[in-house]
Amino acid sequence: MKEDFKILQRIFKNARTKKHKCLICDELSINSHLLQKNGILNYISTNNHITQIKGNDFFKAEKDGIIGIKSVGINNAMSYPLFCNSHDTNVFAPIETQEHNLEDYNSQLLFSYRSLCAEVRKKMVNVDIFERVKNSRQFAANTQFINMAKSQIEANLMGIQDLNWYKNLMELEINNSESTPNFTFEKIDFEFIPVSASAAYSPLNPTEHTLEVLKNKENVLNYIFINLIPQEDKLTLIIGYHNSKSDDWILEYISSWKKLSKLEFELKLTDLFSTKIETWAISPEYWNELKTKNIKAFKEYWNEHANDLRITQSVDFNLFE
Template sequence: MNKRLREDFKVLQAIFKNAKNKKQKCLICEENSINSHLLQKNGILNLISTNSHITQIKGNDFFKAEKDGIISIKSIGINNAMSYPLFCNSHDTDIFAPIEIEEHNLNDYNSQLLFSYRSLCAEIRKKIINVDIFKRVNNSRQFAINTQFIDMAKSQVEANTMGIQDLNWYKNIMELEINNSNNNQDFIFEKIDFDFIPISASAVYTPINPEEHTLGFLKKSENILNYIFINLIPQKDKLSLIIGYHKSKSSKWILEYISSWKKLTQLDFELKLTDLFATKIETWAISPDFWKELKPENIKAFKEYWNKNANNLRITQNVNFNLFG
């Protein structure tokens, strides 16, 4: 690594760290946010923890990324696992009270909506932080003459800003339903149960079809993209998938994708999970003990695929390995 690149990495590292450590406002009010778990510790995450830790994807710093790739799989203390600065203490407590109880009803529409709302808000927060990061890159004197970095930063600010606009469209509708201001059930959810595996997930996914979603289409603010809401919730005796979409933001691909989770063999289920974790979402976790049981060659294949395709959201992706096999 030459001296200039090392200096660039140092500045980028500082920008990322400062932006991610910055105090964030609640996504509903002006109070400071707290660390909100996407899935609660008691009754969900503790079911897959080992010594109060779970294993999940974490980003490498720039120096490690050059050698080892942009992600690593690390054991994280359960207090910080699958969490983001989303809401103030008041809103985090009041809004999610119905699903914070251990005996939550996953067949209940309101519960399904609340899990999806929290995963949606996490995606908004991630994009808000990304906008902050790349605005700092764009304004940094370190990169003033580096047109490649500046162009990349401007592109990222634009893309994440458009993403926030889309997500806020869904957020506003969800909040109307949560607050009982809208009696409609504007979202369709499916709950599908599987045999227990010590994993969890809480995320949103935008299926990008290269034939439909051209650059011109994506840049039009009036085109609200379709989103799928995905939650994998471990319980004492099973693993439940809650997957849904907005009624007016559906597609043939979304309907077929949701249907494809039904009536799976164990092998097909493992392949579906591999595809989900490798090509569609990043906010998932697994028991550290279970992770250690996976074959090293499968973990290697997963990391290599993820590092090469981290920014690829196309539905045309296809993995040829089984992480759990």
């Protein structure tokens, strides 16, 4: 058991420190920020730090619970090894300025493209981890564990395949500003709450997405792209989808963000962070003001429902009350 633990620890360390190629070219990737510090994250930072909420890998989860809550220096916050220096600089130049225009389709597309790429990278790292588990002599006799690793590899590879479908289409539009827009984005402004998020979510409907449907490689799952962008005096949600990959649930979900009271907005955010996306950030000061019982409810929900993407979930607490 102890040896298993040590090997797993090494596997995670190796996977975490592995150098990755840029998701566009063959150069090595740098640490790309999903949301930049100047003009976005600085609005939710305290002493140059923000509190990042992030799913723990299953090795850490054992000790600390599934969800990790960590104060992170603003330079490392909400970042992943995604692109080489040149692509990171050039592709995102239009949204890296202080005066980013969140009404603009191309800006909305770039924010969504970056959150999509982070999902691709997370899945690639998962594949790497479970390949290492599968190939490790230590676990060769542990059939159950090897089978788990194999099905994780399969599921993550299928996820990557779906995400690449979106990635290619987004790149076509990003590289050709004359092309017809195939994505629809909504921009909705809210009263300022010091949180941020950047994620892609595939809503799973238990009646529609049977195991058979999920395992069919021909199907590209519907995804929505979500960015919560703090600004000086408001919090802006950019939420969107590909026009041929939408359904009633997605349309209703997006309109359900409109015209909310403060309480309804808080409940909506709580639902988003508990049941739909796993990485978001919050101002450390504000996190400390949240009620202990709600933080406890949030963590407990995560410990039971991590990796659950079903749209039928609901929570009965308000993290922000």
